[in-house]
Amino acid sequence: MKTYQHYTVEDFLTDNWFLAWVKHNQPEARQFWEEWQQQNPQQRDTLLLAKDMAEALRNRPHALSVEQELLEVERIVKLTRHVASPSRWVVLKSSLHQYHWLAAALVALFVGAGWWFVASQKSGSSVAQLNQPFSPDNSSSERWVNQVNGTSQPVRLSLPDGSQMTLMPHSQASYPKAFDADKREIYLKGDALFSVVHEGKRPFLVYSGTLVTRVLGTQFRVQARPGDARMMVSVISGKVSVMDQKDWISFRKSLSVSKAGVVLTANQQVVYNASENSYQKELVPKPLLIPSSENSESFSFEDTPAPTVFERLKKAYGVEIIYDASALQHCTLTASLAGVSLFDQLQLLCASIGASYEVIDTRIIISSKGCS
Numbered sequence: 001m002k003t004y005q006h007y008t009v010e011d012f013l014t015d016n017w018f019l020a021w022v023k024h025n026q027p028e029a030r031q032f033w034e035e036w037q038q039q040n041p042q043q044r045d046t047l048l049l050a051k052d053m054a055e056a057l058r059n060r061p062h063a064l065s066v067e068q069e070l071l072e073v074e075r076i077v078k079l080t081r082h083v084a085s086p087s088r089w090v091v092l093k094s095s096l097h098q099y100h101w102l103a104a105a106l107v108a109l110f111v112g113a114g115w116w117f118v119a120s121q122k123s124g125s126s127v128a129q130l131n132q133p134f135s136p137d138n139s140s141s142e143r144w145v146n147q148v149n150g151t152s153q154p155v156r157l158s159l160p161d162g163s164q165m166t167l168m169p170h171s172q173a174s175y176p177k178a179f180d181a182d183k184r185e186i187y188l189k190g191d192a193l194f195s196v197v198h199e200g201k202r203p204f205l206v207y208s209g210t211l212v213t214r215v216l217g218t219q220f221r222v223q224a225r226p227g228d229a230r231m232m233v234s235v236i237s238g239k240v241s242v243m244d245q246k247d248w249i250s251f252r253k254s255l256s257v258s259k260a261g262v263v264l265t266a267n268q269q270v271v272y273n274a275s276e277n278s279y280q281k282e283l284v285p286k287p288l289l290i291p292s293s294e295n296s297e298s299f300s301f302e303d304t305p306a307p308t309v310f311e312r313l314k315k316a317y318g319v320e321i322i323y324d325a326s327a328l329q330h331c332t333l334t335a336s337l338a339g340v341s342l343f344d345q346l347q348l349l350c351a352s353i354g355a356s357y358e359v360i361d362t363r364i365i366i367s368s369k370g371c372s
Contacts (some may be wrong), residue, residue: 154193219236221236234269280311286341305332328368
């Protein structure tokens with residue numbers, strides 16, 4: 001029996017005993033690999049990565065030639081590891097004609113139907129499959145890139161303008177190889193986190209379901225799973241506008257759409273119900289500190305007036321906190337709240353001054369009778 005101690009991901013993907021586990025779930029193979037993981041912890045990550053890839057690729061919806069399959073495996077390995085590496089398949093491809101069992105094993109692994117992960121820069125139909133009004137037409141499809149994450153882990157990708165996209169598991173995104181001079185467009189099915197490079201007047205547009213999210217430069221997340229009427233956009237920093245695609249069409253034509261969609265700032269999110277065309281704007285469940293070179297809040301307070309504490313929290317998280325300054329003028333706080341979440345900070349603060357708070361939409365309302 002092989003030791004497998006020096007196997008790479010590619011080696012596992014072409015091993016019969018490994019395929020007997022991940023493809024056929026044979027009891028003996030399953031027991032062997034479970035025990036092998038425990039005995040070889042240094043190789044466990046490599047083995048599980050190969051297993052994850054195999055499970056994602058074995059249900060390919062379209063049969064490919066062996067060489068195409070090998071190229072896809074190579075692309076996946078590079079994307080999943082996020083490193084550039086010389087091809088190991090060149091040597092392997094040259095020996096395929098001598099090892100027919102190897103080609104058969106690869107075909108058996110990759111043919112079927114289901115999720116897959118591939119960076120495709122040639123498909124004319126892959127982008128059209130998004131079924132969105134603004135999908136590129138067939139005549140321009142060759143300039144588009146299709147990314148599909150069929151693994152169980154997020155994958156971070158660089159976009160043509162230098163922006164970053166973290167594509168979540170079982171999600172798909174399409175975008176041009178080079179963005180247009182007047183706009184940057186992404187078509188998303190699923191869940192992705194974006195960190196967008198600021199470019200003045202060239203907006204960054206994410207089409208997801210029936211929603212359009214428009215930004216100039218920010219960090220935000222879009223969650224729009226196929227078949228789900230509810231979609232969510234949340235903002236980490238900066239500002240975005242979110243509207244229905246019909247409103248976006250009107251906006252592009254007239255540039256004067258009143259009360260269309262919503263505008264979100266840091267730590268705000270909107271839940272859009274496509275069936276009702278309704279928007280529910282609210283704070284994110286766990287607000288984060290706004291990334292800023294000027295934001296060096298220590299959350300250390302010593303006999304600090306309560307209004308000053310609330311103002312520092314507002315600045316640190318970019319949220320609206322409403323309170324009666326006159327009622328709180330004699331209330332002070334001495335505490336260190338570093339490393340404590342916003343809502344826990346509010347709970348501790350309110351408990352110390354005999355106040356309470358509630359969240360209404362995107363605002364935090366403080367109620368207090370004051371301090372004597």
